[in-house]
Amino acid sequence: MRMFRLFGALAAAVALAACGSAPQLSPEAARGQGIAKDNGCLACHQSGTVAPDWSGLADSEVLLENGSTVIADDVFLRRSITEPGADIVAGYTVSMPENDLTEDEIDAVIAFIREGA
Numbered sequence: 001m002r003m004f005r006l007f008g009a010l011a012a013a014v015a016l017a018a019c020g021s022a023p024q025l026s027p028e029a030a031r032g033q034g035i036a037k038d039n040g041c042l043a044c045h046q047s048g049t050v051a052p053d054w055s056g057l058a059d060s061e062v063l064l065e066n067g068s069t070v071i072a073d074d075v076f077l078r079r080s081i082t083e084p085g086a087d088i089v090a091g092y093t094v095s096m097p098e099n100d101l102t103e104d105e106i107d108a109v110i111a112f113i114r115e116g117a
Helices: 002-019 027-038 041-045 074-082 103-115
Strands: 061-063 069-071
Touching: 027 041, 027 103, 074 103
Parallel strands: none
Antiparallel strands: 061 069
């Protein structure tokens, strides 16, 4: 009986640990995570206090400073990266700096935003 309790407790601990683990990223998204980290993007986009948090952003409805709303699809995400001042998200006044990411790097960052930012 004691062995079953021990096994049950161990199984429960493993199950709980698995629930809290980070999602497995595709190689492209993992590369995008590295690019975002190396370029300082995560310093502002992880907390949501300085810039919009990327967690759950992909395909969500976003309220812009001008009162309109957009869907954060790949077109919006790409434009936000390549033209940081084009669509200002409501509630954020800090201007995102220009960047020199390549199209390939932008694709990888978008994959990261979609999969697990």
